Structures are given as structure tokens and as C-alpha cells.
Amino acid sequence: MPHTNSSSIVIVGAGHCGGRTAQYLREFGFAGAIHLVGDEASPPYERPALSKEVLTAAKPLDALDLLTAERMEALALTRHCASVLSIDTVGKTALLSNGQTLGFGALLFANGGRPRRLGIPGEELPGVLSLRTKDDAARLLGRLRAGQHLAVIGGGFIGLEVAASARKLGCEVTLVEAGPQLMGRVVPAVLADCARAVHASQGVQLHCHVSPVRIEPQDQRLALTLSDGSTVLVDTVLVGIGIVPGVALAEAAGVAVARGILVDAQLRTNIPDVYAAGDVAEFPSPDSGTLMRQETWHNAESQARVAAQNLLGAQVALSAKPWFWSDQYDYQLQLSGEPAPGLVQVVRAQEGGDLILFYLNGSSKIVGICGWGLTARIARDLKIARALVERGASASAEVLADPATRLKSLL
Ligand SMILES: Cc1cc2nc3c(=O)[nH]c(=O)nc-3n(C[C@H](O)[C@H](O)[C@H](O)COP(=O)(O)OP(=O)(O)OC[C@H]3O[C@@H](n4cnc5c(N)ncnc54)[C@H](O)[C@@H]3O)c2cc1C
Known part of the structure; x- marks a missing residue:
């Protein structure tokens, strides 16, 4: 493996892609400092089970960890539980929320995204949740009791997976989707209709062409008012309307962004020695050249491998084809x-x-x-x-x- 002259690599985001990249850097022989900076308390972990086995209690949260604390120590990864606040791409330093400044030879953005917000009154009420992290899953799990009523906003993958898990637990589930069909962005209607039939047969109350207007507290519960004028009284609202990729930090540092952090086929940004990978990266498809962002487990895995090689001075191009799965019932x-x-x-x-x-x-x-x-x-x-x-x-x-x-x- 060719070797970068940088003695220190900073990875922004200690999630799936960041954690995996750190691991590969060592496997590929990098002996310098690896600073893995993440604002979650957990070691890097894989998220797919958060909406599935974790909610149905088939998997404990710590079973998701990609790298245990011991493994990180064995790999000599320096983990910082902090946010990266700003990056100076000229002086090559990153400022952390704990006051520390890290110098770097090369830097990788692997900071994913945050759940998109609804922007309606009542969104901040306790009981209105989103699902991205272990903490989110623990909060949601604590509220999914048999007989409780869950409203899911958004008929995308995460919303549907949570609906399925909640039905398994005996919750009443109402799901509202603003578009004409489920999983509308990527899945053809004929398959979305199959999924809809399964959810309906499992007892989910599904409403397409409907969006939430406001949420109000009512008798220890939440009154969710919808665009068709109806109101549904629930115990918990789960908002699953996608993520907003974390581009602000990169943009403030002079890195080119569009729908994500823009990278070329080698995951390089417009700034030398600065790369991006995972959910946050907008990259050219190896097949069609179309610019795309992929929010998938497989993308985090495969781009981590390419990122690690290129951070070390190689010039490997992306070649993996997209792949995604979703489990529902x-x-x-x-x-x-x-x-x-x-x-x-x-x-x-x-x-x-x-x-x-x-x-x-x-x-x-x-x-x-x-x-x-x-x-x-x-x-x-x-x-x-x-x-x-x-x-x-x-x-x-x-x-x-x-x-x-x-x-x-x-x-
Ligand atoms: C509930 C759920 C279920 C999923 N199910 C599937 C599935 O079935 N199949 C599938 O293919 N994919 C699934 N995915 C998608 C997959 O998990 C993601 O694509 C993957 O986690 C992306 O990895 P990432 O490292 O790019 O981002 P993340 O794993 O989100 O990691 C980014 C990390 O960066 C941190 N961070 C952000 N900003 C900063 C900052 N300024 N400083 C420090 N740290 C920062 C974040 O807190 C986070 O820990 C699911 C995702 C979720 C949330």
C-alpha cells in the first residue's frame, strides 16, 4: 500500500463509515495517529438493527458495536467523544467541542446526517421522536408497550420497519405518508403496493396523501392533526422523513457541497487531503456517472475501504454497485x-x-x-x-x- 506522508489522520464522525475506515487504516499498515472524533457516547456501531431487532428486543444495543473499546485500544485508535466544531483546511487543524485542536495530514468527513425535522408546531413535545442513534432507539423502545398507540410520520424504510416492529410488540400503529405511495423515492409502485398490503394485513392503519399539521398535548397523550382535517390521539409519534446530510461543517471550511459533500470517484473533495465518505458524500456513480448519495450499510462499508486506501496515498476509484435491504415482518x-x-x-x-x-x-x-x-x-x-x-x-x-x-x- 502506498503511504501518505501525513503522520496524523482525523476522521470526523465515529459512526459506521468512520469506524470502519479507522480499522482499515491500521489493517493497511498506517502507523501514524488516527483521531476518530464522534459526538455519540457509543463506540462506532452499525445502525440497521435499531429499527428492527433492537425494538423487538431480539438484539441488545451493545451487540451492534463495530469496534469494542478493547479493539480500538488494540488498534491504537484515539477516540475523542466530542463534536468537530470547525476545520481549518489551510492550517490543517480541527477544533473540537472539548477545546482540543487536532492537527492533521489528511481528514475524512464521515459525519452522516441528522433526522429531518417536520417543522410543525408541537414537534418538540416529549413523545415526538426520531430514530438515528442508539439513544433514540432506547427512548423509542421505552415507549413501545402493547396497547400503546404509535403514529409513524413517513412511509419510508425506517418508518415502515418501526411500524412492523411496533406491531410485533402489540402496539396500535397509524402511519401517514405525504406522497401517493410508500417508499416513493426509490421503490416502484408495484412493489410498494405489495408492502402496503402486508402492512395493512398486519393491522397498520395506513394513510397516503396525508401530512401532519400540528401536535398538541391532550390528557397525557398527543393529538396529531392531519392535513385531511382528522385528529388521531396517540402515545408516541415517530418522525421518519429522512435525513439532512451534515454538510454545514464542510461548507464552512470551504469544501464544495451540493446535496452532500461533493467528492470525485476517489472520494476526494475539492480541497487537497480532505475526503468524504458514507451517507454524507455525494459521489459519481461508477456505472452511470450520475451524482448520488447513498444512505446504506453497504455504501458505508465499501466507501470506508476506498477512503482508507486513498487517505494512505493510493488512487483507488469507487467500484461497488449500490445495494440495500429492508426487513419488515x-x-x-x-x-x-x-x-x-x-x-x-x-x-x-x-x-x-x-x-x-x-x-x-x-x-x-x-x-x-x-x-x-x-x-x-x-x-x-x-x-x-x-x-x-x-x-x-x-x-x-x-x-x-x-x-x-x-x-x-x-x-
Ligand atoms: C434506524 C436505521 C436503520 C437502518 N437500516 C438499514 C438497512 O436495513 N439497510 C441498509 O442498507 N442501511 C440501513 N441504514 C442506513 C445505515 O445505517 C447508514 O447508511 C450508515 O449508518 C451510514 O454510516 P455513516 O458512517 O455514513 O453515518 P453514521 O453511521 O450516521 O455516522 C456518522 C456519525 O458522525 C457523528 N457526527 C456528526 N457530526 C459530527 C461532528 N461535527 N463531530 C463529530 N461527530 C459527528 C454522528 O453523530 C454519527 O455518530 C439504517 C439507518 C438507520 C438510522
């Missing part, structure tokens, strides 16, 4: 590659109503897939479908649509 949704509206869309209906959509370009190359089904039944086929995307396999629409075609034979 015993069902799973997966997306991989780049499903896009202009592509040929092939629907493959499988046993029990499971669906896999394939997206083909003009030369019948499979450039993306999106699937939904009972996890135990569809997981294997989704794995193969993802492999077809990874390998850039080609197939005709007829062959893919035919449920009798064994997907493995196309690999």
Missing part, C-alpha cells in the same frame, strides 16, 4: 444496481406473490433489480439477482419474466 425488500425510470422494466412474479423487477439497458444488460417477498422464500433468488447485476449479466425480458427460468442458470 417476515418480508424483505432489496435493491441493487441502479434501477432507473428510463430503463426496460421486467416484472418476474414468483411463488406466493413474491416479485423481482429487473432493469435492462438497451443491450439487455441487467443494470438493476428491486425485489420484495417473504424472506425465507425469496432471499436466495434476490442473492442471485444481485449477483447478476454485479456481473453485468445479460438476458432477454422473456427469459427473466418466466418464473420457470432458474436465475442461477443466467449467471
